[in-house]
Amino acid sequence: MGGPGGASSTGRMGAPADRRPGATPDAQPTPPASPASPTGALARESAPGGASRDGGATAGPKTPSGPGCARVGGVGAVETGEEARVVDSSAPFAGGGEPARPSAPQPPPAHADVPWAEAQRIAARAVEPAATVTVPLDRAVRQVLAAPVEALADLPSFDTSAMDGWAVAGPGPWTPAGLPEGPGVLAGGAEPEPLADGRAVRIATGARIPPGATAVVRDERAELRAERLHLTPGAPSGSTDPGTDIRPRGQECRTGARLLPAGTPVTPPVLGLAAAAGYDRLTVTPRPRAEVLVLGDELLHEGLPSGGRIRDALGPMVGPWLSALGAEVLATRRLGDDPEALHEAVTTTGADLVVTTGGTAHGPLDHVRPALHRIGARLLVDGVEVRPGHPMLLAALAGAQRGRHLVGLPGNPLAAVSGLLTLAGPLLRARAGLPEPEPVRATLTADVQGHPRDTRLVPVIRTADGSGATPLRWTGPAMLRGLAGASALAAVAPGGASAGMSVRLLELPW
Numbered sequence: 374m375g376g377p378g379g380a381s382s383t384g385r386m387g388a389p390a391d392r393r394p395g396a397t398p399d400a401q402p403t404p405p406a407s408p409a410s411p412t413g414a415l416a417r418e419s420a421p422g423g424a425s426r427d428g429g430a431t432a433g434p435k436t437p438s439g440p441g442c443a444r445v446g447g448v449g450a451v452e453t454g455e456e457a458r459v460v461d462s463s464a465p466f467a468g469g470g471e472p473a474r475p476s477a478p479q480p481p482p483a484h485a486d487v488p489w490a491e492a493q494r495i496a497a498r499a500v501e502p503a504a505t506v507t508v509p510l511d512r513a514v515r516q517v518l519a520a521p522v523e524a525l526a527d528l529p530s531f532d533t534s535a536m537d538g539w540a541v542a543g544p545g546p547w548t549p550a551g552l553p554e555g556p557g558v559l560a561g562g563a564e565p566e567p568l569a570d571g572r573a574v575r576i577a578t579g580a581r582i583p584p585g586a587t588a589v590v591r592d593e594r595a596e597l598r599a600e601r602l603h604l605t606p607g608a609p610s611g612s613t614d615p616g617t618d619i620r621p622r623g624q625e626c627r628t629g630a631r632l633l634p635a636g637t638p639v640t641p642p643v644l645g646l647a648a649a650a651g652y653d654r655l656t657v658t659p660r661p662r663a664e665v666l667v668l669g670d671e672l673l674h675e676g677l678p679s680g681g682r683i684r685d686a687l688g689p690m691v692g693p694w695l696s697a698l699g700a701e702v703l704a705t706r707r708l709g710d711d712p713e714a715l716h717e718a719v720t721t722t723g724a725d726l727v728v729t730t731g732g733t734a735h736g737p738l739d740h741v742r743p744a745l746h747r748i749g750a751r752l753l754v755d756g757v758e759v760r761p762g763h764p765m766l767l768a769a770l771a772g773a774q775r776g777r778h779l780v781g782l783p784g785n786p787l788a789a790v791s792g793l794l795t796l797a798g799p800l801l802r803a804r805a806g807l808p809e810p811e812p813v814r815a816t817l818t819a820d821v822q823g824h825p826r827d828t829r830l831v832p833v834i835r836t837a838d839g840s841g842a843t844p845l846r847w848t849g850p851a852m853l854r855g856l857a858g859a860s861a862l863a864a865v866a867p868g869g870a871s872a873g874m875s876v877r878l879l880e881l882p883w
């Protein structure tokens with residue numbers, strides 16, 4: 374990690390920009406951003422010649438260059454209908470099972486980045502929903518309904534007073550039944566006596582409506598005069614219309630009504646509704662368990678960056694992010710650049726999903742691929758046509774760890790977020806039994822320069838009415854400053870997008 378070749382601009386060797394059919398480096402459809410636009414402001418960060426070393430939102434290099442992994446096959450396009458290339462997701466590492474010598478320099482192995490949309494699909498199909506469990510309500514929260522919730526009772530289950538006041542029968546004035554100053558009919562009380570026409574009885578919110586009552590007159594609309602109950606002079610017309618301030622039985626639902634479908638996250642209101650509808654327990658798909666392994670000797674976990682070392686930005690971020698995606702995070706462990714510690718952690722984990730940060734590339738201290746090789750794991754995704762984040766990977770663990778998966782997030786923090794959204798999110802949703810979210814789109818308010826071949830994920834802030842998306846500054850792969858103020862990431866297809874174009878948004882999970 375951070376070894377020779379660890380610094381790159383945007384391109385990869387062996388991937389000239391003109392390999393996409395019809396694309397030339399100069400054929401950028403996006404006009405230059407206006408200096409006043411947020412993306413125009415970003416251009417000031419660019420390296421001389423307009424090349425943004427970090428792949429900023431605009432004004433990036435027109436021709437990708439720099440070191441990179443060898444690519445296999447042609448350049449696929451994302452969401453354009455061009456033929457997508459797919460890696461053989463069942464192919465293990467060549468020679469899988471042999472211990473690697475992780476610190477020995479390794480030639481970058483040839484691998485095939487998959488289109489971004491295909492990577493999401495592979496992750497979503499990599500797992501089945503976990504076995505369901507039936508648990509008391511208080512243990513169901515934050516899991517996912519494995520079966521629909523159908524009402525076990527009518528709601529409300531009896532005609533109910535909606536107000537404190539008087540149950541009345543027929544038009545007023547009325548003669549109070551019983552003592553006018555008495556408590557009258559109370560919530561949870563015994564079956565009330567029938568109410569004869571012309572009579573009224575005090576009643577509390579939530580109490581059963583006496584048979585024969587036609588309306589409830591709330592206290593503030595009624596007054597006792599000469600031992601008779603009258604409407605107050607200012608009471609609105611209709612105050613005694615039949616049914617006023619009565620919640621009829623079954624108003625919200627009848628027994629057997631489908632209240633919530635399977636796949637609904639169990640939120641606090643779901644628990645309340647289930648309880649109201651008569652449930653003591655719910656059948657849920659448990660949250661997938663995840664473990665985070667933060668790699669990198671250069672990382673400091675407190676204090677100021679110094680001596681060429683930097684603060685770990687991913688340790689504090691990835692666990693809570695996985696939680697927001699629905700995982701139960703067992704631990705976040707800092708392992709440094711120790712291949713044995715990584716091997717031990719991966720071979721002993723109890724998590725459904727191991728998420729590593731850093732070490733996904735092919736530098737001398739990038740141990741993730743060698744560690745997977747050593748245990749004979751299968752790479753399901755080995756690089757993705759997305760920027761940032763292209764070295765991300767997804768592997769199915771093997772042997773005693775069969776059934777568990779590993780997502781390798783690149784070390785650059787925004788590239789790691791790209792991996793969370795592309796691989797971890799779809800996999801966790803599938804495992805938890807959650808449906809894929811409905812696609813959300815918005816209209817760009819400014820131009821965004823695209824990568825020539827890869828999809829770009831660009832932090833944006835949505836306009837007040839939600840229909841627009843404004844690209845943010847500070848969106849280089851190592852930067853979180855833009856993302857921290859973002860409401861979504863926009864997926865910008867290869868070649869870029871102009872202001873006014875509709876783009877897909879990836880919403881942030883909080």
Ligand SMILES: Nc1nc2c(c(=O)[nH]1)N[C@H]1C(S)=C(S)[C@@H](COP(=O)(O)OP(=O)(O)OC[C@H]3O[C@@H](n4cnc5c(N)ncnc54)[C@H](O)[C@@H]3O)O[C@H]1N2
Pocket residue numbers: 374375376378379380381384385440441442667668669671672683684685686687688730731732733734735736739761762763764782783784785786788850
């Ligand atoms: N020869 C090539 N080198 C690199 C390429 C390439 O295509 N060819 N791609 C570059 C890109 S893009 C990325 S992204 C990184 C991915 O590398 P790794 O996943 O191996 O990540 P590291 O080398 O460990 O770290 C990269 C960068 O991120 C910093 N980092 C790592 N962990 C953290 C953390 N927890 N908090 C904050 N920052 C972190 C690390 O110090 C490095 O600066 O590879 C490029 N190289």
Ligand code: MOO
Pocket residue numbers: 760761762763764783785787788850851
């Ligand atoms: O493009 Mo790398 O950071 O940013 O995957």
